[in-house]
Amino acid sequence: MTRHAFKFGSAADGIRLMTQNTAGQKYRDTLLANFNQFRLGNNLKWNHWENLTERNTYTLPALQWGRDNGLFVRGHTLIWPSCGNMPADVCALRDDPAALRSRIDAHITDETSTLAGKIDGVLPLGGVPGHVQRHPGRLELEVEETQWADPGTGVTAGSGALHGDVAPPNSGGARIRMRPLWAPPRDVPVTVVHEWHGGADERMLAAMFDGAASPVALADERDGAHALAIGLAANESFTTGEPVTLSGGERD
Template identity: 30%
Template sequence: MNTTVGRRRYAVVGTGNRAQLYVDALLTTHADVGTPVAWCDVNAVRMSYYDDRYRAVHGDQPAPRRYGPDDFAALLAEVRPDGVIVTSPDWTHHRYVVAALEHGCDVVVEKPLTTSAGHARAIARAAEASAARAVLTFNYRYSPRNTEVRRLIASGAVGDVTSVHFEWLLDTAHGADYFRRWHREKAKSGGLLVHKATHHFDLANWWLDDVPATVFALGGLRFYGARRAEERGLGPRPARSRDDPGRADDPFALDLGADDTLRRLYLEAEGDDGYLRDQDVFGEGITIEDNLSVLVGYERGASMTYSLNAHAPWEGYRVAVNGTAGRLELEVVETAHQAAGPGADAVRAEGDRIVLQRHWERAVEVPVPPGAHGPHGHGGGDALLLDDLFRGPGDDPLRRPAGLDDGFRSIAVGLAANESLATGRPVRVASLGLPLGPR
């Protein structure tokens, strides 16, 4: 009996931790509309992890078929999936997106869309020639607090937007993690301006409903890395956490064996591809920045100042939107402290707050719609995103589902900022040659 009749069949490319959100949805909450039928990864151990998750639901049914990266064309020809979910490392996204589109297969792409302007242009050419559809997974759009900011701006609550200040803080747990894994190499991730900030630039583009035009950036590696460790007298450190006998007392060490998912996906998979998930954050080979400041000019005249810090003592973000009729402020505390001791939350409580103050009026706190504090990630946005991906978007006047134009616009800011870091000059976004689409 064919149990996939009436359901869309998905191939999952990249079976690391990022794939779990989509695979688990297809096995549980969205199993009535879709199912995984193939894995594609360089690592057999990681694919076995997802085989086990599949069998936990489907029992003795055959697990999805397995393919290596070099066999992706064979996967498309033999399995003939309805859709491909791309959660592979960032620098590989383009090869799977292009191949799937050329095969007429719909694509779901994890952010960022890709890591270079050349790869982005290849995706654009494939999309223009294909009848298939590609969507980006910008789940932060679906967080109720961010949706409310979009609604307020679109309603004219602050008039015409003149400027935005956007500050993002990654704490010494989450932020440090980007410096342990492959993301630490700029050639693979595009740095935090592409890999991480693509979320943030997309939010700003979406909130303003505008296209970025000019970018200038400053930044550098100020906290992590071997040079900074030497300057602060941290002494010799092992190349990875598991080789550190004192790691129990080291807040920057990561014990892969202590977490079942990390153990199975990475520690036990090292022998297959040699990938080390727990490299020292103060080691050699880090080529990305941990402190970044960006100035963005938009086509309609608004500007944005953006900053990212990857070693803060708390995690969250602050946004201020100035307009011709007033000011809108959003503060989000996702993690109030990192092992700060008793009483830390008395000063900084986790949660979110939106404040609107129109000219010559008292400030008012705008209620954040329900759903922001649920069991799902990204401020409650993941569950809503999954519905749009697998069940199809409904009538959404705020246009939360993101397409290729949105993917190009978000990475355009990061790519232009990287060029500005390298040259010391402002960069016109149009010079990247990306199809940014209409406003």
């Protein structure tokens, strides 16, 4: 096999990708070893795009690095449907439709023209519900970035993080629920970190690349293979309409 028939990707952080130290090199090596496509978690979003230092020092070099290394590069995202994730001056124009439209048009023209030839596709925004069904019951995962769009509330971001350092009132969260077949459902406690979403939260990135201690065991190659096997088995089951037996004897 000379290349994958499918694209396996991850979000990545442009600053970490372009940081020239041991942790940055490990971050780049990990991305190249495990994926053949990627997108930048936050760097192409409007607030970040208009930070010219970030754009020229990290964002554009990170996209070029991906292309130079044969990765399929996706773009994400041009515009959000709420003021909280757009520049403050855009929010101030919400009562002036003509000026707002002009500002949006100028931004889209600027970013798309600059990125022409630098990205290969776009990534639509969506939620992340997931269900794993096994004989003893079902495990449900629900991840909600924002519960609802508040057109007039911004974010508090001392560090410049797009989603803020302090969760706004409409911030989402995550829930893991166990549903045994013969017992009431129960929620599994989960800690949610609000301020990041560049491929992993800061706790995981620190444990993987900065040598920090992790409060839980990190997934390894075996866990990743199991996840892929479940997805491939599900695709086969959808195609044939029949249950699929995995090598361990589980039928899902």
